[in-house]
Amino acid sequence: MMSTETVPPVKRVQGHKGYKNRRRLSRELALQGIYQWQVTGGNARDIGMQLQQVSFFSKADGPYFSDLLQGVLEHAADLQTQIQPHLDRQIAELSPVECSILLIGTYEMVYRPEIPCRAIINEAIELAKSYGGTDGHKYVNGVLDKLATRLRAVELQHPPARNKDSG
Template identity: 50%
Template sequence: MSLARTLARRAAVQAVYQWQLARDSLPDIERQFVEELQLAKSLYRRHAEGFELSPPEREQLEELLEKFGRSQGTDNVEEEDVTLEQRASQCQVPDVQVGYFKELLHGVANNLALLDAALAKYLDRPIDEVDPVERAILRIGCYEFMRRPETPYRVILNEAINLAKEFGAAQSYRYVNGILDRVAHECRAVEMAARRRG
């Protein structure tokens, strides 16, 4: 499981969520996220090299690390109590595979009817009534099952569960797991059968 791909999925969930709610144009959303990712890398690099950041730059870096960085070890600390130094030392450098982020964002939007039809078989309500965060995660996971056969289904499923734990409601990871596991049985039947035999 590549950290750069994990972070690309994390950014894609936020971008798909934004697209679902606001229906902004995909190029505008993509541009916004890519610019923010580039700024995050630049500020993080300057901070790591010991350059003094201005107060607005420090604030921007904190926000961008929260948005794009993968936290490690701050689970039991109140968010407002985490300093920039703590956040920077406990986050992975926001090194996102931008190409993969773009593929996920556009892949979901361009295959929406196909993805929603595959998910609808296993949902307990219409797709538009599913929580927007869960919906974004489900669509991305379903896209990867269908269009990224080289990525093992367990990786896709685990990544979706982790995203639901991070962004979703308290028990949404169970819902995401249940739906995507059923989709995987349909889309990746051969892979799953081989795994059971091996």
């Protein structure tokens, strides 16, 4: 089993009863797994199994967590290629936390079209505020806004009706 000493701890959020909160917890767990993958080079299966052992995993949306973790790691090279033109430095120079958040947000924009891009960006900002550097959320917001303009241009021009279950 891999060491978790280099992995930022997942903060427990009170009241994971709502669908959105379950999704947020899934994103937090996926963030931890993607961070661990970047830092240690572990494989997705082992990381996923390790994270499923945390005491509050049952409060997360398990299938969504698995989709995020597996999907981001499977498509990481393509996602990084899509992110890079919108950065002011090489992707390897980003902090692993901000990079992980950008990978999650980009994955959701590309592979989860049912989730409105504004919800994706807002969730990424919240992750960056909780786990990123001091102004990391501003950087994440700027990069994902630029990506949304390219990946979700039609949606931005004609936003979908609000759906509580989207985020």
